[in-house]
Amino acid sequence: MTDLAAPDTPLAIRGVIKRYGKLTALNGIDLTLEAGRFTALLGPNGAGKSTLFQLLSGLFVPDAGEIRVCGCALNEAPSRALAQLGIVFQQPTLDLDLTVEANLRFHARLHGMGRRTTTRIDAELDRVGLQAQRNTPCRALSGGNRRRVELARALLHEPSLLLMDEPTVGLDPASRELLVSYVHELCSDRDLAVLWATHLVDEAERAHHVVVLDQGEILTEGRPDSLVASSNAASLEGAFLNLTATTKEQTKA
Template sequence: MNALQVSGVGFAYGARQALNDLAFELAPGRFGALLGPNGAGKSTLIALLTRLYDLQQGDIRIFGHSLRDEPRQALRQLGVVFQQSTLDLDLSVQQNLAYHAALHGMPRRQAQARIDEELLRQDLAERRHDKVRTLNGGHRRRVEIARALLHQPRLLLLDEASAGLDPASRLALGRHVRNLCREQGLCVLWTTHLLDEIESSDDLLILHRAERVAWGKASQFGDDLAISFARLTGDEALGRGHVREALRPRRDDDSDNTETASVRTAHPTQGVRP
């Protein structure tokens, strides 16, 4: 049984098509990367997966449960870490997690056992009584992952989870999540616009203008993922060979919320090998 199966999904905002006949699947224990430029349809897919939007066409199944026909059973299998943090900065790590467990209706004793387990897994046990405000960005993301895993979902959705993190924290977060896949059998869908967050062993889905333009192991895309991405999306600037400039690293004064028409990366080939 697939962890995630997307079949013939289409979605439109009036006359504008945001997703067109999208189909792909992820197996349990796999790390799937969703890559695409601004306007490709990534945000729409995330909204559909989390039921912020209702399906217009096609179906999404999470461990066999249809989001259309069995939404409660499907969403029970799903944990989510959104791009914008939703932690209460003035509560402690423990209090944030306890509040989330209560929202899920978990008995207090069971909730505390799960909190203890996840804090150990995320290497945060010694920070449980610290206010979230005192944590760095990488540790805050780990708290959010712990929170998302409290109800023991089997599919974890991370939407631009590395946004705002420094390069070392981004690298550590990626390694940590992949370890969860290997050691816990967790399936992960990781959305990004940064090529250096993709490793050769990942399943890679590339969206462009509402369409799936590629799907497969990242290692299948050749020596330079930036070049492959440019070819698949038809980016003229990249096609003329200006890969390094168009995909230049962000400076400190660049806006955190700005996406270019291409995909940004500090090292276009890092972690992607044939």
């Protein structure tokens, strides 16, 4: 059994429930992430992916259950927990009138980064290849580059856990491919735990671990090849469609 309070467990979620009035958006979520592992949270629209991200970032509080980031309980030690977490939300959150650097500096101040700010901004801009755009207002950047700035920002304070909510929506195929490969690289280079929410099966196929979420519940999880092997389908797409079709049938019954 995973020790929820172990500081080397990047994320441990147990029994998390979140309701919006009568609607139960998350119904008893248990999930553990491992360092250096790219986990895809695969679910159709309305599955509860963004709700989970909102709970993980402390924007909403669960109705029940426990969330720990690197051993710190989010409700007891929010600053310590959030210091270990970097997030790219589904909706873009850059200030488009500010330059790339100003957006990053604002984030650094929020995290109390002090004197290491400039070195860290340099390092992340080099990594995402946006050093030349440092003084460009974000409005002038392409969609792909804006996402890269958001990623650089999420990593600025060197978190152990990176959360990305449908980050490739609206990107052209080449920018999408670049972003997915880049995050895979980060995951292994920095031993980051990545949780990547998507409704796109091809993005989940490349993950080390896939968690299938539908109607607020985790239907199954495992390596992509094990999920295919344990289903009656020939591909992850088929396995995903079978699984989510079954929940729809049960809901109708």
